[in-house]
Amino acid sequence: MSAGTGMKPPPATEAHLAPGALVPAASPAAAHGPEHVSEPTAYDAILLAGFGGPEGQDDVIPFLRNVTAGRGIPDERLEEVATHYRHFGGVSPINEHNRQLKAALETELAARGIDLPVYWGNRNWDPYVPDALHEAHAAGHRRLLAIATSAYSSYSSCRQYREDIADALEATGLAGELEVDKVRQFFDHPGFVTPFCDAVAGGLATLREQGATNVEVLFATHSIPTADAERSGPAHLELGEGGAYAAQHKAVAQVVMDAVGAQDVPWQLVYQSRSGPPTQPWLEPDVNDAIAALPASGRDGVVIVPLGFLSDHMEVLWDLDNEAMETAGEHGLHAVRVATPGVHPAFVTGLVDLVLERIRATPAADRPARTGLGPWYDVCRPGCCENVRRGFGPAVSGLQP
Known part of the structure; x- marks a missing residue:
């Protein structure tokens, strides 16, 4: 067994399956491979899986x-994106946000008498x-x-986290020694939705105060490649254009608008941060194009969520x-531009609720969505x-492939 690699691991060549198992690790x-587990499970620890970000030039x-x-x-093309980070001293705020989230989770777990340590590892930067x-593992877990610090279904927001955990198990030599499950995608869990309801209600009030009518x-x-979006989520669901990724976002947006009593306020789902070549279709419309078109529809104000x-x-920070x-x-x-969940109390509480779902094997019918x-x-x-x-x-955490 090797120690932690101190770097992004190479892609795994296989995923370890225990005898008789259908789901690796x-x-x-x-x-x-149940859709929802039905047997209570005693976990030893929580893995907070982040994206990672640079902390210096x-x-x-x-x-x-x-x-x-x-x-x-x-590198010349990477430097074009690097200017966004260099504008902020080469420091992405994402690691600090994850430190805050880790601390908030630890506080919430302790307050509820749940004895589970939280380990934090990133896909793309230290700590990996x-x-x-x-x-x-060294602590005996x-x-x-x-x-995963991502709420929706797509390759980059779900499966890639699962692949990176498989990569890490192989790179450390811990495949076969560690079991790693993952909480469900929480795009429509009340803990994730409530902070956006609060934020949108506040944003609309702010614009009214500014005189927008x-x-x-x-x-x-x-934004993600259209071909990937079409394959997001299980194929049998047939959720239409944009797959599960677009469908989940649109469903949550409608819930938020209904919850804040803004059924008569127009809204749309827009995309940002595309990075593919111009020849490759990505999800649209771009947020800036959508904003530019608003005055022609008589709009005098916009809430960006x-x-x-x-x-x-x-x-x-940059794109919005x-x-x-x-x-x-x-x-x-x-x-x-309204706030993200961050360490909103409802969000932190909701994440711990998701942990308890798996510990207790809460029936699907009793799970909030x-x-x-x-x-x-x-x-x-x-x-x-x-x-x-x-x-x-x-x-990990999925039926093959």
């Missing part, structure tokens, strides 16, 4: 190499997932429950606070969230 309750390009590994993107797994709400999330994000990381707000100003619109799409699966279904370019890599 799974606890006995999840090993046969020298980190920026190595970090972006990790994010784009396997795509053959030259392999280091977190090694630390947990053998069964972990992962919380014809407001539109733009729910923003990260970062619905796809857990915290105010770089793509919120900088570019989108600048676009709104150029078109004479009153504008406000604010949309008709949920509660989502404990164990991802076969063929879920394929990356068209890469295919299916070994992954």
